[in-house]
Amino acid sequence: MPPEIILRILSYLDPGSLFCISFINKHFQELSNNNFMWYQFYIREHSKKKKASQEDQMIHDLGVVGVQERPKRYWRNACFKEISGLNVNKWRTNVQRIDPYSGLQRHTEEFIRSLCITWEITVTDGRGRRSTFEQSHAFFSSTAVFVFWSAVTWPPFNQLTSLELHGVLRVPLDCHAPYRPGWKSVMSKIKLQGEHHELCVSDKIVKMLHVGHGITLGFWKDQWEIAFVMVNLHNHRLVERSLHASISPMSSSWSQCFI
Incomplete structure (x- = not known):
């Protein structure tokens, strides 16, 4: 044809x-x-x-x-x-407005929800294999967002070398989510092996390890199998950090979409 x-x-x-x-x-x-x-x-x-x-x-x-x-x-x-909605300047202008009581930008939750911003974690093992996991839940407060990853089969912790936190904005197209295009920004990258990390709390079921940048890993008691991941994201410039913190290896510039 x-x-x-x-x-x-x-x-x-x-x-x-x-x-x-x-x-x-x-x-x-x-x-x-x-x-x-x-x-x-x-x-x-x-x-x-x-x-x-x-x-x-x-x-x-x-x-x-x-x-x-x-x-x-x-x-x-x-x-x-x-x-x-990235070509609309309304959110860019309004997100700069500061709340006189908290000193933080106003409407952070509103713009994150309107732009459908989410977060992903990518872990890399010693062989260079990468696994990416989408967030399970996100809870908003007046000063921060608490993001959780649960019900996920994580690779063994002792095989992981690094963890990356990404802000993700996908285009709301009518197609399957795995194929949906969008933009990805690397917000944090943490070494997991050979670094000193703080064991912050422990009970009869789980123990929690703080690895930095507001990221905490939960393990089942008496073993190093990851049970969940929790990230505390402060609202200060959170929209900008989630969109423009850095350029993902999956795209050559912000104007390019990743697949």
Whole structure:
């Protein structure tokens, strides 16, 4: 079937379906990254929030050629940022407002929930194998967020060499979560072996080891099998730290989406 016909068929898909099509093979990956199709999605999302800017109107006037001249995946990533709310300056302005009583930024919980920010932990063993775990629960207080990882089969602690905490923002597309694109920021990276860590509390069931950066590991009593992980994240600049603390190895820049 000619590529033009396939592109015509793909133009009827929603953004989530079009993105998932890229996993079929290299041919469909190339077709599904067509700049003009993603530009149409971008304009649609952009117009929901405000009128098209002069730049958008200029590009629209240029037609297909002007849109296609943009770098590969440019409009796809621009569309993802619009859907995720990263192109809206409202939260960036409001999150800077300081509460006079606590000295912390206002509306932190509101913006974390509206942007659907979550956190993940990635552990690495001595052979370089990496395992990533999504959070189980998050509880908000006036000054901090308490994030828990439980009901997870963790690798043996004595085989782990490092632990990384990531802030994660996924694009709310209508596709399976494991394939959903997004951005990942490394907030903390801790060595687990050969470092001095503090055993903070112990009872008849579990013992807890504080490894730094607000991260505490819970172990079953009389063994070093991880039962749960708990992280205390202070609200000070938490939105910025969760989004921009550093650049994940899975993306070359913040403007790029990871898969």
